[in-house]
Amino acid sequence: MMKRNIKDCTLGELESFVLELGEKKFRAKQIFSWLSKGIYDFEEMRNIPKKFRDQLKDSAYIENIVCEKILFSKEDATRKYLFKLKDDHLIESVYMNYRYGNSICISSQVGCKMGCSFCASTIGGVKRNLSPSEMLEQVLKIQEDVKERISHVVVMGSGEPFENYDALLKFLEIIHSQEGLYLSYRNITVSTCGIIPKIIDFARKMPQVTLAISLHAPNNPIRNSIMAVNKKYPLDQLLQACNQYIELTNKRITFEYALIQGVNDCEEHAEELGKILKDMLCHVNLIPLNKVQENTFIGSERKKAERFQEILEKYRVNATIRRELGSDIEAACGQLRRTQIANEE
Numbered sequence: 001m002m003k004r005n006i007k008d009c010t011l012g013e014l015e016s017f018v019l020e021l022g023e024k025k026f027r028a029k030q031i032f033s034w035l036s037k038g039i040y041d042f043e044e045m046r047n048i049p050k051k052f053r054d055q056l057k058d059s060a061y062i063e064n065i066v067c068e069k070i071l072f073s074k075e076d077a078t079r080k081y082l083f084k085l086k087d088d089h090l091i092e093s094v095y096m097n098y099r100y101g102n103s104i105c106i107s108s109q110v111g112c113k114m115g116c117s118f119c120a121s122t123i124g125g126v127k128r129n130l131s132p133s134e135m136l137e138q139v140l141k142i143q144e145d146v147k148e149r150i151s152h153v154v155v156m157g158s159g160e161p162f163e164n165y166d167a168l169l170k171f172l173e174i175i176h177s178q179e180g181l182y183l184s185y186r187n188i189t190v191s192t193c194g195i196i197p198k199i200i201d202f203a204r205k206m207p208q209v210t211l212a213i214s215l216h217a218p219n220n221p222i223r224n225s226i227m228a229v230n231k232k233y234p235l236d237q238l239l240q241a242c243n244q245y246i247e248l249t250n251k252r253i254t255f256e257y258a259l260i261q262g263v264n265d266c267e268e269h270a271e272e273l274g275k276i277l278k279d280m281l282c283h284v285n286l287i288p289l290n291k292v293q294e295n296t297f298i299g300s301e302r303k304k305a306e307r308f309q310e311i312l313e314k315y316r317v318n319a320t321i322r323r324e325l326g327s328d329i330e331a332a333c334g335q336l337r338r339t340q341i342a343n344e345e
Helices: 011-020 027-036 050-059 132-146 161-176 196-205 220-226 235-249 267-277 302-314 335-344
Strands: 066-072 079-084 090-098 101-106 109-111 126-129 152-155 188-192 210-214 253-259 282-288 318-321
Touching: 011 027, 066 132, 079 132, 090 132, 101 132, 126 161, 132 161, 152 161, 161 188, 161 196, 188 196, 196 210, 196 235, 210 235, 220 235, 235 253, 253 302, 267 282, 267 302, 282 302, 302 318
Parallel strands: 101 152, 152 188, 188 210, 210 253, 253 282, 282 318
Antiparallel strands: 066 079, 079 090, 090 101, 109 126
């Protein structure tokens, strides 16, 4: 019999598995709790009978990933993590400390196939999807390292979460479970570059989770030039889906907008963006672009970002400029992984 990775199980699935092994259903909650504490050895599950622990060893295993490297920012409390998976693929995560708590940005895929021209994650394409347990492991490993509870999780690292949709939904259910980490759905953000059918489905299945849209352009020509996904899901259709999402959830939507010098950061771009978003329940997160060695894009200067913000607010579009964190430790998505791969080559 093939061993099962029980860290991929929701509580309901684990209950079914325990019953199949001939044990009482309540054992599943005990096991689930241990898994959420970062326990990888069945022998450490002290409230599980020895006979059943031996049975679990024969029929199951617990997913584990290895921390290869941690980079500590000298400018702030940001930490960048490089993790190695069981098949030797690399992924990365970022820890950020805010006044409202400890937040981490996790990956959902090894690499990314979406082809956004300013992003390091997409260089080399996508290798594979992450399992729910590999997403969970990023949270557990970082929480163990910082020795504090992670209060906010952002699925905005390498990969397009909606291209790994089923695993994403299962991960969200696992991390929200009261018997586990019990992280509020309201403290979780999932980012997509605009996979329209999944946006509507996500609104129905996960209405409490915050949705962020990687927008990065105020019109189709610019978005087509930097984001290949726009050719399949044009801006007008995307905004229509966002309005439908707001109607279904009654939640504000977040638009991520990386300011790229000479590409999308001019005053006319801010005017255009303000006009198309002015009647929408939304927030615009203006992001100073981190430099990526493999492309020529340069982030906008702070003054230009502030002027962009002023124009959006003229249209009563709420906008903030993201605090620059970890710029000295390759904190942009995919940078650390790319550097490590290049060094190994």
